[in-house]
Amino acid sequence: MKKLAAIVLAAGQGTRMRSKLAKVLHPVCGRPMALYAVDLAETLAKGRVAVVVGHQAEKMKDLLSDRKVDLVVQARQLGTGHAVAQAQSVFQSRGGNASSSLRFVILSGDTPLLTEATVQALLAAHEHDRATVSMLTAHLDRPAGYGRIVRGRDGSVWKIIEDKDASPSDRRLTEVNAGTYVVEGEFLFSALAALKPANAQKEYYLTDIVEAAIRQGKKVTASIASNPIEALGINTRAEMAEAERVLRGRIRKRLMDAGATFLAPETSFVDESVKVGRDSVVHPHVTLEGRTIIGEDCVIRSHSRLVESVLGDGVTVLDGCVIEGSRLEEGCRVGPFAHLRPGTIVRRNARVGNFVELKKTELGEGSKANHLSYLGDARIGKRVNVGAGTITCNYDGINKHQTVIDDDVFIGSDVSLVAPVKVGKGAVIGAGSVVTQDVAADALALGRARQVVKPGWVKGWREKAKKVSSHSKGKH
Known part of the structure; x- marks a missing residue:
């Protein structure tokens, strides 16, 4: 020949x-x-x-x-x-x-x-x-x-x-x-x-x-x-849509033949370069784009979108997540409604919860950020607790700066970490604090106004308010 x-x-x-x-x-x-x-x-x-x-x-x-x-x-x-x-x-x-x-x-x-x-x-x-x-x-x-x-x-x-x-x-x-x-x-x-x-x-x-x-x-x-x-030669947008439909069907079938489960295959959009490991389960209405790789025994829940990301074995992505250019190691759990932006690394068995956004951030092994937080340009160690409402203030209007949080740190709720800043191993940050200086290992940091309690103040305020209200009505 x-x-x-x-x-x-x-x-x-x-x-x-x-x-x-x-x-x-x-x-x-x-x-x-x-x-x-x-x-x-x-x-x-x-x-x-x-x-x-x-x-x-x-x-x-x-x-x-x-x-x-x-x-x-x-x-x-x-x-x-x-x-x-x-x-x-x-x-x-x-x-x-x-x-x-x-x-x-x-x-x-x-x-x-x-x-x-x-x-x-x-x-x-x-x-x-x-x-x-x-x-x-x-x-x-x-x-x-x-x-x-x-x-x-x-x-x-x-x-x-x-x-x-x-x-x-x-x-x-x-x-x-x-x-x-x-x-x-x-x-x-x-x-x-x-x-x-x-x-x-x-x-x-x-x-x-x-x-x-x-x-x-x-x-x-x-x-x-x-x-x-x-x-089919593609000459129109309608023909291109038909080609997409056929190709996506082939892609899903190839992945299912290799051991992945799609619960409602026709509702999932999967690009040609995507790989899904054995015994992973993809729920309805999931989008997998680019060179995304999903390991074995993963679960991807509905309405999540993964782009150019790599997931290790046993990762769970709950509903409504967007994961772009990120790497999730074995046993991670993300979502629901989390956003992982490019450059994010989530280490083994870490947790990212609802309405948490990570950007160019490494979340260490066993660490968790479970609620309502923004962590950008941060390096976070192992076994760290990030309280609800925590923010790394990484942008000063001109440049981005990094926040470093060492192992075993506890961060209370509603904390703002103004970068560049470092929190040492085992430190505790009190809820509501604004941290602008480095915190030493095993230190307690409090950066909030002192609480003032005035006993009986409300009773006097109410009586005064009633008198003002009665006087005002008498004039009318």
Whole structure:
């Protein structure tokens, strides 16, 4: 079998998206849709991949900066045939006319539902039939917008007619071009060089190489996708939403097959890069985004959102929490209604309770902040009790400052810690205190006004108030 190379077409603007962003850069399940085709190409071709970019080429270059792919710029968008032709120099540069010894798989950057299994089946059919050109097709109930496959009475492929060039009778055909091809290199680029823009769009159509191959007596085959949804090319926001729906279903199924439980799978939104460990339970209406990793035996309750965060084994996240860019170690418990912002680390068996916000803070092993607190830019040791209403005053209007709380500190309710400040090991901070200076280990710190009690004062105040009220009524 010949060596395989891949070309990904990702140059189009996608005008029907009605967007300032190039179509293939739009995220699908948390990733720019072009990456699905690039991942597939890299899996298939292993180092021989060219990506054709055009609109917002610099953004595409940034997106693929860590990939071992060659980028080719299609400066003028003159059609799919013209786009593929731009990649010829990449493969020629590998030594002479190297492209003639390769077999090319051509993928579209806007088909994120296409699976490796389907492309492998297309490659196997191409090899079995000794074809020069093979294409993936699908039967659609609503084929509008797709190129139609025209077959002869014997079932052989005659040509592909683009939707805008199709006659009324052509448009009644339901077999469509899925935009995925396998083409022998010795034929591909010579056929592209001979293309003419003889169509309504005045473009160089890649599909015209099918007729060129037939005229030359070469074998052309079409393989029908077993699942038509894989042929879905995204051109509109509605189609993107449908692709998201299908992909999210695949993601959840993959995670459930690996041992995770989703109590109402269809209500959870899970990105493609998310990992969930065995025997973890995800309740309804949970959102898991980015490269979030959830360990084993975790529980994520309803209406919580986790973004780019890592949870160890046995972590419980109660209802209504937002956790972003944070790390929660084994046995932690968070929520309900807690907000963990980027840079937060919650150590083993620590507790973060309702209406507590942590930002760039480390909460030590076994420590707890159970109620109504803001802890920002803080380093908190082990076994610390943070009372309700505690605030680290970390911002002076210009700079952020750190609060350091050592092990075994007890902080009473409604305490303000004005950073930069340090509380030593085993210290106690009295409720209602404003702490502006460092507190030594094992010290008691009180920073509040002295309580004054005046016995009988209220009785006198009431009698005086009654006299004033009676005098006022007499005047009226």
